[in-house]
Amino acid sequence: MSSRASVAELGEFGLIARLAETLASPASPGLRPGLKIGIGDDAAVWAPTPATWSVITTDALIENVHFRLHTTSWYDLGWKSLAVNLSDVAAMGARPRYAVVCLGVPGEVAVTAIEEFGRGLADVGGRYGTALVGGDTVAAPCATISVTVVGETLPAAPGAPPPLLQRRAGRVGDLVAVTGTLGASAGGLRLLEGATPADADPAAAEALRAAHLRPTPRVNAAALLVAQGVRCAMDLSDGLLGDAQRVAEASDVGVVLEAARVPVAPALARLFPADALALALGGGEDYELLCAGPADVLAAAAAALAARGEPPLTIVGRLVASPAAGPRVQVVDAHGAPLAVQGGYVHFRS
C-alpha cells in the first residue's frame, strides 16, 4: 500500500506494522541489550539491570489542548511526546530505557504523518537510549497521544538503596539551582500563536520555537547530578514558580528565589524583553531541571556539567524554613527585598 494512504485505509494492524518498521530504522536505538521481546506479542519483555530500581511515568498530549496540528509537525509531535516523559524519568535520577505509546488519530490522517511521528519518537529515543517496545493505535476524533516510559536507576551500592532525585529531599539551607535557561518554550508558544516579537531576529525566533516544539530532555545532566550527590530535583514542566512550590511542599520548606539570578533565555530577552523575566519564572514546558542541595554538592555538579558540555547549572535561590504564614515561594531582588509576583509576573514595587 502506498504511503499516501490514510490511516483508515491501512487499518489498525497495518498501522502498527508500519510504525514498528519506522521504529526499527537505523535512527532508532534497536534492541536494547536487556530487551527480550519487543513489539509483536501481548506485551514486551526485558530483564531489569541487576541492583537497579525501576521508574515509570506517563504523559498525555491532546490536539487543541496541548498542541495544534497547524503549528507543529508530526515529527516534532513524536519527539515532544516522548521527550517530556524522558524528562520525568531523568528527574528521578534514572536512565530511560523502554517506552510504549498509545496513538489515537482520525481515520483521514495520512500514513506518512504516522511515519513522521514515529521518526520523531525514534530519534529522541535513540539519542537517549530508549527503545519503543509497544503501543496501541486507535481511531479517535482528534489526535491523542499518551506515552509511558520505564527507566532504571543507577545500581545500588551494597547495603544502600539506589540513589534517586526526589522532590521531598530538599533541606533548609540547600541552594536551589536550574539547568540551562528558562522561558524559551513559553516564548516559542507565543510566536506559534501569532505574537509579534519586539525584534525581527529569525535565528532567535527559531530558537524559541524549537524549544517549544522539540524540547531537550536533560537525561545526561540528571545522570551527572545524581552521580555528584544531588538528591533533590524535579523537571520544570509548569514553570519555575509553580514547580518550586511543589518542591517546597514535598520537602516542607520555603523557597527564596532571586529574580536577578534567573537565567532568562537570551533569545527570549531579545524578542520579548518586557515579559522575559515573567515568562522565565512562570512560563512552562522548559524541561530543564530544578534541583536543591548543599553548596559544595551543587558546585561539584556544576563543574561536572561544564566538563561534559552540558548546559550550565545556575544558582537561583535557597531553601528556607517553612513559613508560618504566606506563600512558600518568595521572589526577592538582589538586596533580598520581596517582589510581588502574580501569575508569573513580577511586579517591581521598589
Place this chain on the structure above:
Amino acid sequence: MSSRASVAELGEFGLIARLAETLASPASPGLRPGLKIGIGDDAAVWAPTPATWSVITTDALIENVHFRLHTTSWYDLGWKSLAVNLSDVAAMGARPRYAVVCLGVPGEVAVTAIEEFGRGLADVGGRYGTALVGGDTVAAPCATISVTVVGETLPAAPGAPPPLLQRRAGRVGDLVAVTGTLGASAGGLRLLEGATPADADPAAAEALRAAHLRPTPRVNAAALLVAQGVRCAMDLSDGLLGDAQRVAEASDVGVVLEAARVPVAPALARLFPADALALALGGGEDYELLCAGPADVLAAAAAALAARGEPPLTIVGRLVASPAAGPRVQVVDAHGAPLAVQGGYVHFRS
C-alpha cells in the same frame, strides 16, 4: 470542594489528588512490597523482584470508538480499561504489578464520575495485586483513556530464563485450548446496542452485559498455565479466529479448530442461538486465554485450573504444518470436514 463539582472546577492538580485519594482507599491494593515511591513525584519507583523479567503493555479506549457513556458506567470503564491490560500481562505468563493511567475528559464531567472511574480501576487492580502508581489527567474533547501495566514473570530457575507464554512458541502437534467460554462479550455488546434477544432471560442478559463491561482477566489461570509448563498463549481480544491466526503466523504453523468443541457461552446460546457459534468464533473482547501445548501438558494445566476453581480449559483444535496455500486457520466439523468461515460466521456446507 463538593463532589458535585465538575472536572473543570477542580482543575488538573485537584483531579490528580482526588484520584490518588480514591486509589488509596481500602479496596485498593495499597503499596506493593516492592513499591518505593508512588503517586506524587516525577515518576513512581519500585524494586524489581530478583530473577524476574519485566513485561509492559498498553491499551487505549476512546469514547464512541471503544465505548459509549450511555451504555457503560464510569466504574465499569475504570474496571475494563485496567482489566484488558492485566489480561495482556497475564497472557505473557506474568503477574501484573504496577499500572499508570492517562485520563482525558471534557471539563464538564463530574468529579464523582472520575471517582467512580478510580474505584473501578482500584477494585480490579486490588483483586489482581496491581497498584496504580501514577498517571496524567488532561482536558480532552471526549473521554480518552490509556492504561499501561508492568508485570513480572516467575523467577528464573538457575541457568534458565524465566518461563513465558509466547505466541511464537506453538509447535506442530500441539493441541489448542481456550479457558472459559466464548462469545459472551460480543453478545453483551449486541444487547447494549439494542438488539432484541431470542429469549427474555434477565439473568442471561446481565451475564452477557457484564462479560462485555467488566471482563475478568485470566491472571490466575495464566499463572497456573505457565507453572504447568504451557509456553504458547495469547489473550482473546479480537476473537478466536483472528487471534488463532496470529498464533499461527507467529509460530509458523496452521491451526485446525473443531467447531463443535468451541465452548459457546451458555447465556449467549440461550439469547442468540442462531449466531452463538459465529460470535464465539469471531466476536472479540472475551479476554479468555488461547493456548497451545502437548496433550499431557494441557491435561495437567486443565487439572490445575479445576483444582483452583478457575474456569475450565477446553481443547478446541490442534496445530498442524503451515499450509502451502490457503488460510492458516481452518474450522472443521466433528468429522474433520472443512467448514466455510466468513467474518466469523461459519457456513455449514454439509
